[in-house]
Amino acid sequence: MKVPFVDLAALVAPDRAAYLEAFDKLLDTGGFVGGAAVTDFEAAFARHAGAAHACAVKTGTDALLLALRALGVGPGDEVITAPNSFFATAEAISHTGATPVFADVDDATLLIDPVEVARRIAPRTKAIVPVHLFGQLADVPALRQFGVPILEDAAQAHGATRADGRAGSWGDVAAFSFYPTKNLGALGEGGCITTNDPAIVERVRRLRDHGQADRHDHVEIGYNARLDAVQCAGLAISLRRLDAGNARRREHAARYRAGLAAIAGAGTVRLIAEAPASQPVYHLMVIRVAAAHRDAIRAELATAGVATAVHYPTPIHRQRAYAHLGLAAGSYPVAERAAAEMISLPMYPDLGEAALDHVVASLIRALE
C-alpha cells in the first residue's frame, strides 16, 4: 500500500466545477487583480478567523514582513520568535532590518515557552512572533504580560482555537500562508494578515501596493505584494471546506494517537501534547522517536510505502544564513533535540482509515 505525504489533487477535485465557474467569470470580466473577488475573500476569511479585518497578500512570508513593518519594526530592533519554525519566520524579521532573537520552546508542545521569552525581553524588543506550530496555538495570553506587540505566525493554524482565543483574532496582527499544502491552500501561492486594528490593516494595504495612500500618491517605500483575483476566487471556494477538513484532520490525529498509545506508553515514541480545552487543526502530525533511530525508522516506513517528512531538521539558528548570529549548537537545547527526533506522518483530510492504520502498523513494526 502506498500512502503519500499529502494528496493535493484529491483535495481540490470535489470543487473542480466551482473553481472553473469562478475562473470563467474572471475570464469574462478581465478583473484579474483587485476587485470583488479579493474583497469578498478578505471579508470571508476575516469572519472565519474572528478578526475585524483581513488583507490578502502574495505569500505567508509577505504577510509576516508587512505585518512587522506595520508594527513599526525596523533596523536596530529585536523581535523574539521560536527557533523551530519554517525559515520564513525569521527571514521576514531580518528583511525589516531587525534581528531575530530566539526563545526556546516547551518540550511537551514544542510551542514558544513564555518563561524563555521573559529571559530574552530587552529594551530593543519591538515584537514577539509566536508560531502556532503544526496547527496548535501558542500561549498568546501568557505572552501579553510583556507589553510588547504580538504577531501570530498562523501559517499552519487556520481555524485553530483554544477556550481563550482563535488563530488570527488574538495578537495585534496575524500572518497566514495559503501555500497549497496548508490547511487552507491556494492553487498557487498566497497569504493574508488579519487584525482587529484598523490602523494596522490600512498600513498593510498601503505597503502591499507600493506604499500608495491614493493613486499615484506614494507615501512610503512599499512592495508589490497584492494577491491576485484568480487566487482569491479559488480561496473563497476552498474556505468553504476548511472546517470540515480541520475536523477530519482532528479525527485522524485521534486515530493516530489511539493507535500509537500502546507504544507511546512503552516510551519508544512520543506524541506532541495537546493543550487542555484546545482544538488544534493538525497541519502536521508529528511524532518523536530516538534521534539515533530516526533515519532508519523513516527508511523502513518508506519501504512500507509510507511517505514521511521532517519539519524541520535544522533549527533556524543553526542555518548557515544565520551563522553571523553566532548561536552555537546547544543554544536552544529543546528545539535542537526535537529537530533530531521528529517525524511528520501523512496528514490530510482525505487520508483513509486503512491508509492511516497501515502507517501505524508500519511504524510499530519499525520501532520493534
Ligand SMILES: Cc1ncc(COP(=O)(O)O)c(C=O)c1O
Ligand atoms: C510557520 C510558517 N511561517 C511562514 C511560512 C511562509 O509562508 P509562505 O510559504 O506562504 O511564504 C510558512 C509556510 O511555508 C510556515 O509554515
